[in-house]
Amino acid sequence: MAAKEKAQKLIDDNAVMVFSKSYCPYCRATKSLLTEMNATFDVYELDQQDDGSAIQKALEEISNQRTVPNIFIGQKHIGGNSDLQALKKTALPGLLEKAGAL
Template identity: 65%
Template sequence: MSAAKTKAQNIIEDNAVAVFSKSYCPYCKATKSLLDSLGAKYYAIELDQVDDGAAIQGALKEINGQTSVPNIYIKKQHIGGNSDLQARKGELKNLLQDAGAL
């Protein structure tokens, strides 16, 4: 297994909420803003600011088939991207409480 895939899986395993993001991405900003507005504790990694960001993004494609960011996990479950998260706004607080992120 590649180091990037191991790193991505460790981030997913070790955090109630994991957001694979890019600092300049407006959809990533919208995701983090929504999580912030709910007071959620989450781990965000900015793939454009780490040396192995491209490799991690490639590993995520292997893991869940999604190539875009944000790539969001709650309680080790792949949620999808920003539009998927926004669509679940109604149940998001419960999801986050269940994950221990609130």
């Protein structure tokens, strides 16, 4: 239960929360896009944390998504990199602004 509580706290405490793995090209693309948009975001690198696999399991319970990146904006699950990229020109600026990340 501790991992689920920790994951939920990270989601609740950050306007934009990205659960990532440092070597993942899709995660890099997500972080690049958010950086390009000058968004404030927090990253939890699952492969660099002792509890990374437990957090990843907890995220699957929270979001029904096991893959990374696992992205939350304004405490709302967005999905992965392809979902974020699809929002890039339409809803993403508004979502980031509403979450207070711009």
